[in-house]
Amino acid sequence: MDTSPMWYSCNCGGLLQLVQDFRALDVELLKRQFHERRAERHTLMASGVWRYKELIAPDLPTPYIVSRNEGNTGLYQSERVRSFTGVRQLWLKAQSENPSGSFKDNGMTAAVSHGRSLGYRKFACTSTGNTSSSLAIYAATAGLTSVVLVPDRDVALNKVLQTLAYGAQVRTFTGTYDDGIRWLDKYAEAEGLYVCNSVNPYRIEGQKSIVFELAQDLNWTLPDWIVLPGGALSNASALGKGLHDLYTLGFIDKLPRVAVIQAEGASPFHQMIASGGDALTPEVKPSTVASALNIGNPPSWRKARDVLHLTNGVTAAVSDNEIMEAKLLIDRSGIGAEPASAAAVAGLRKLVNEGAIHSEETAACIVTGHLLKDSDALRTYLDLPESIQHVRLQS
Numbered sequence: 468m469d470t471s472p473m474w475y476s477c478n479c480g481g482l483l484q485l486v487q488d489f490r491a492l493d494v495e496l497l498k499r500q501f502h503e504r505r506a507e508r509h510t511l512m513a514s515g516v517w518r519y520k521e522l523i524a525p526d527l528p529t530p531y532i533v534s535r536n537e538g539n540t541g542l543y544q545s546e547r548v549r550s551f552t553g554v555r556q557l558w559l560k561a562q563s564e565n566p567s568g569s570f571k572d573n574g575m576t577a578a579v580s581h582g583r584s585l586g587y588r589k590f591a592c593t594s595t596g597n598t599s600s601s602l603a604i605y606a607a608t609a610g611l612t613s614v615v616l617v618p619d620r621d622v623a624l625n626k627v628l629q630t631l632a633y634g635a636q637v638r639t640f641t642g643t644y645d646d647g648i649r650w651l652d653k654y655a656e657a658e659g660l661y662v663c664n665s666v667n668p669y670r671i672e673g674q675k676s677i678v679f680e681l682a683q684d685l686n687w688t689l690p691d692w693i694v695l696p697g698g699a700l701s702n703a704s705a706l707g708k709g710l711h712d713l714y715t716l717g718f719i720d721k722l723p724r725v726a727v728i729q730a731e732g733a734s735p736f737h738q739m740i741a742s743g744g745d746a747l748t749p750e751v752k753p754s755t756v757a758s759a760l761n762i763g764n765p766p767s768w769r770k771a772r773d774v775l776h777l778t779n780g781v782t783a784a785v786s787d788n789e790i791m792e793a794k795l796l797i798d799r800s801g802i803g804a805e806p807a808s809a810a811a812v813a814g815l816r817k818l819v820n821e822g823a824i825h826s827e828e829t830a831a832c833i834v835t836g837h838l839l840k841d842s843d844a845l846r847t848y849l850d851l852p853e854s855i856q857h858v859r860l861q862s
């Protein structure tokens with residue numbers, strides 16, 4: 468079957484974004500429908516992404532949609548984590564509860580479904596791990612081929628194993644995530660590959676559902692701040708686009724402020740914002756314990772910058788030690804997270820300490836990935852084998 472070509476970027480050097488026509492939408496009716504759909508179990512509307520189809524991909528024919536009931540993730544409060552950050556009230560949105568264990572599923576279901584609607588059978592991404600395991604799940608679910616490019620170092624082994632287990636073709640290369648993106652940019656079309664990295668605008672549309680669900684769970688209000696980790700900056704871009712939709716349509720009447728947290732060793736976006744600059748200088752050798760944030764040249768930085776402008780947002784960078792300190796607390800709270808997710812909590816604490824966020828304010832942190840995603844990180848603080856007590860069983 469012939470495929471229609473897919474475009475990801477514009478001649479201006481920026482990424483494409485989808486502009487939806489929402490003029491015919493009735494917000495009160497949609498709120499009722501979104502509420503009723505929460506009772507669905509076995510239809511497409513049981514998905515925490517496709518429940519909001521009217522706001523995500525209204526024209527995508529449903530037979531092409533590949534779904535694993537993604538989204539529908541828990542919203543939790545932990546007194547321990549709250550007091551660590553210092554805000555008055557803290558919500559943790561556990562995107563780690565997605566089918567592949569990270570928020571990437573919210574966007575991946577939309578991208579793979581769209582690629583299918585164009586006739587593609589082969590899907591590709593480059594990834595520090597979570598994008599590839601997410602793509603592998605959706606390709607496997609629909610009986611499609613997935614090809615993933617994984618850097619040969621600084622990647623969490625669990626994520627690669629997970630990707631292989633779902634049947635993806637894994638190709639490893641010497642270089643970073645950024646080199647992988649450049650390769651796909653050049654060769655994907657010729658190889659007939661539909662690219663599922665966050666340069667794909669459907670990923671962004673699908674990821675908007677994270678803030679839709681957060682707002683719906685809180686009865687169409689949002690906390691003062693939404694705090695999330697930033698690597699490629701797709702999640703920050705999607706969050707901002709979702710907020711823009713909710714606000715302009717009238718689902719919410721006040722925009723929260725957004726805080727994007729990067730790891731110190733991979734923080735080109737934070738450095739650009741902190742220095743008041745308007746052009747991103749890539750980090751040539753990114754390095755952080757938070758493998759999902761190990762990105763030196765984030766493709767979505769322009770979109771993320773616009774999100775900060777829209778929401779009067781801020782950025783921060785946290786050290787690997789701060790990340791691991793926050794991770795230990797999230798793990799002990801019973802929610803658990805991989806290091807990249809803990810960066811959001813560490814960053815919130817830092818911003819409160821610096822006075823950028825007031826202790827009387829409220830916040831939600833997006834817990835982006837599951838604790839089991841990175842067992843190397845667990846080993847570094849769990850002190851094995853000393854932390855396991857050997858006992859003699861009496862017969």
Ligand SMILES: *Cc1c(COP(=O)(O)O)cnc(C)c1O
Nearest residue numbers: 597698699700701702807835836
């Ligand atoms: C991808 C990812 C991030 C970073 O999100 P971006 O959209 O790349 O900024 C953070 N945490 C986890 C667990 C991820 O998988």
